[in-house]
Amino acid sequence: MNTANIIMLASASLPGSAPHFAGAAQATRAVARTVAQSATQTAVHTSSGTSYPIDIWGLLIALAMVMVASGLSWLMHLGIGKTLLWSACRALVQLCAMGFIMGYVITSGNPWLVLVLICVMLVAAVQITLSRAKGVPKGLAGPVLLTLVITMLLMISMVTELVVRPRPWYAPQLVVPLTGMLLGNTVSALAVGLSRFYESMKERRDEVDTLLALGATRWEAARPSVISSIRLGLLPTTASLASSGIVTIPGMMAGQVIAGGDPLNAAKYQFVILASIAALTLLADTLIMVMVYRTCFTPDDQYRETPIVEHKKK
Amino acid sequence: MSTYLFSARDMTCTVPSQDGERTIFQGLSFDIDAGEIVDLVGPSGAGKSSLLTAFARLNPHADGTMFLDGRPATEFSPQQWRRRVAYLPQKPVLIGENVAQVIRLPWTLAIRNDDDAEQDANRLSDRRLQAHGKRRRSGIWGTTHNGVDMLPDAKIRATLDAMGCDDIDLARAPHDLSGGQAARVSLARTLLTDPSLLLADEVDAGLDDANAAKVAAILSNAAARGMAVIRIRHRPPDGVATRTVTLDEGGLR
Numbered sequence: 001m002n003t004a005n006i007i008m009l010a011s012a013s014l015p016g017s018a019p020h021f022a023g024a025a026q027a028t029r030a031v032a033r034t035v036a037q038s039a040t041q042t043a044v045h046t047s048s049g050t051s052y053p054i055d056i057w058g059l060l061i062a063l064a065m066v067m068v069a070s071g072l073s074w075l076m077h078l079g080i081g082k083t084l085l086w087s088a089c090r091a092l093v094q095l096c097a098m099g100f101i102m103g104y105v106i107t108s109g110n111p112w113l114v115l116v117l118i119c120v121m122l123v124a125a126v127q128i129t130l131s132r133a134k135g136v137p138k139g140l141a142g143p144v145l146l147t148l149v150i151t152m153l154l155m156i157s158m159v160t161e162l163v164v165r166p167r168p169w170y171a172p173q174l175v176v177p178l179t180g181m182l183l184g185n186t187v188s189a190l191a192v193g194l195s196r197f198y199e200s201m202k203e204r205r206d207e208v209d210t211l212l213a214l215g216a217t218r219w220e221a222a223r224p225s226v227i228s229s230i231r232l233g234l235l236p237t238t239a240s241l242a243s244s245g246i247v248t249i250p251g252m253m254a255g256q257v258i259a260g261g262d263p264l265n266a267a268k269y270q271f272v273i274l275a276s277i278a279a280l281t282l283l284a285d286t287l288i289m290v291m292v293y294r295t296c297f298t299p300d301d302q303y304r305e306t307p308i309v310e311h312k313k314k
Numbered sequence: 315m316s317t318y319l320f321s322a323r324d325m326t327c328t329v330p331s332q333d334g335e336r337t338i339f340q341g342l343s344f345d346i347d348a349g350e351i352v353d354l355v356g357p358s359g360a361g362k363s364s365l366l367t368a369f370a371r372l373n374p375h376a377d378g379t380m381f382l383d384g385r386p387a388t389e390f391s392p393q394q395w396r397r398r399v400a401y402l403p404q405k406p407v408l409i410g411e412n413v414a415q416v417i418r419l420p421w422t423l424a425i426r427n428d429d430d431a432e433q434d435a436n437r438l439s440d441r442r443l444q445a446h447g448k449r450r451r452s453g454i455w456g457t458t459h460n461g462v463d464m465l466p467d468a469k470i471r472a473t474l475d476a477m478g479c480d481d482i483d484l485a486r487a488p489h490d491l492s493g494g495q496a497a498r499v500s501l502a503r504t505l506l507t508d509p510s511l512l513l514a515d516e517v518d519a520g521l522d523d524a525n526a527a528k529v530a531a532i533l534s535n536a537a538a539r540g541m542a543v544i545r546i547r548h549r550p551p552d553g554v555a556t557r558t559v560t561l562d563e564g565g566l567r
Binding site for chain 1: 425
């Protein structure tokens with residue numbers, strides 16, 4: 001389910017409750033326009049907007065494509081077919097489940113349900129970050145969770161409450177997808193950044209020892225690794241910023257356009273999202289580095305071969 | 315506590331191994347005075363390098379009580395300590411685009427730029443910091459100084475020439491240097507920071523006789539100016555050392 005569909009769904013379920021919600025208002029206007037100009041009769045007109053719903057056959061066709069690709073990989077002994085098929089099935093189930101849950105949360109309009117949903121997403125994000133990051137010490141769940149919570153709160157307060165200003169302020173059709181998009185980006189940035197940092201600290205062992213011997217603080221000794229890991233973690237984000245609009249039409253904008261929204265408005269939305277995600281991804285990577293670089297050093301600023309997360313003793 | 319420049323008492327080093335822990339050395343004591351050159355010899359694996367890194371407070375597996383000018387090590391921050399007790403690793407790690415940058419690296423660090431970082435009244439480069447006058451900020455956001463004002467090219471050149479390193483061009487990239495040149499650049503970088511005690515870990519290993527003699531001459535010059543030097547060596551005695559101690563089976567002789 002894409003964002004625009006959710007927005008449309010929301011405007012249907014909460015009629016007149018979101019006058020500030022530009023996306024929904026735009027979508028409703030788009031309906032009128034499409035009805036008037038409708039050149040293609042294939043469009044299905046529903047009460048909430050012009051959309052092209054996907055039936056069960058659509059899902060099966062998509063799944064069949066994955067199966068064919070997996071079959072090819074099996075024939076070519078690539079060894080990735082099984083993973084691909086399994087991931088696709090998993091994604092289908094997860095997405096449909098999320099669709100059902102979001103639909104329920106949106107119709108209920110209960111802020112506590114929104115909170116619960118976001119908490120579940122956060123916990124899952126921490127788990128995915130840690131399982132994807134290779135070669136990191138145990139006990140990083142705390143710093144990762146803290147980083148995700150800080151960036152998520154900033155996302156909600158800046159983008160939702162300052163830019164879009166929905167009513168009610170916790171509008172689930174806005175808060176939940178935004179959180180999801182942010183988490184998706186920060187999770188991969190954190191996983192890449194953390195893996196790179198610990199790998200780099202291992203590679204730079206002689207350099208770190210030399211720097212420490214010359215009187216560097218642990219931060220000065222770790223800084224080159226921190227910088228390279230933040231750069232690597234941010235690479236996809238900067239790439240997507242640069243290519244958006246020319247090479248790619250990002251998911252959120254595509255969703256709004258497919259659902260019949262005004263493309264210019266969709267572009268504005270997409271920019272706000274891309275810009276804030278870029279800023280917050282950088283912030284997330286910086287925060288996590290500031291919190292974890294110490295694990296590679298002893299309290300006496302000595303290089304530690306196996307990084308340990310130390311808990312402060314009382 | 316003592317009149318020595320540097321004293322170490324009860325030095326112990328235990329490293330984790332497959333069957334629990336392995337003691338490298340235990341209860342070692344050592345003293346050195348300004349201007350002395352002490353050769354540390356012993357079979358490989360005896361823990362000579364571990365002892366030197368322990369002296370520089372760089373060894374996480376070592377423990378002991380140390381004094382510098384009679385002041386206990388606990389009064390110094392690790393950076394303050396390492397500024398005066400400098401460990402020079404066997405493998406030269408030259409960080410920077412060219413030789414000038416490599417040699418200037420220590421001067422870009424907070425310990426040599428922050429007035430707050432150093433409260434040691436006896437420090438030798440006090441005048442240099444005061445001459446610069448301006449208080450600089452550094453910390454978690456990293457240092458921005460490039461060290462050029464504290465260590466101009468001319469001074470690096472003069473020092474290198476005085477060390478017999480007139481064959482090393484400041485604009486050369488570190489990876490273009492020969493092994494002997496790299497070892498001497500690494501030595502020059504540490505010597506220019508003017509430590510009180512230099513811990514030289516096999517700096518002449520792998521060098522030809524001419525280069526080894528140059529390194530020995532550089533060290534004896536530094537000692538003549540009041541620096542204490544401990545050398546780990548595998549070469550035959552070169553007559554530079556004031557005494558030789560042997561580390562074997564966990565004891566110093």
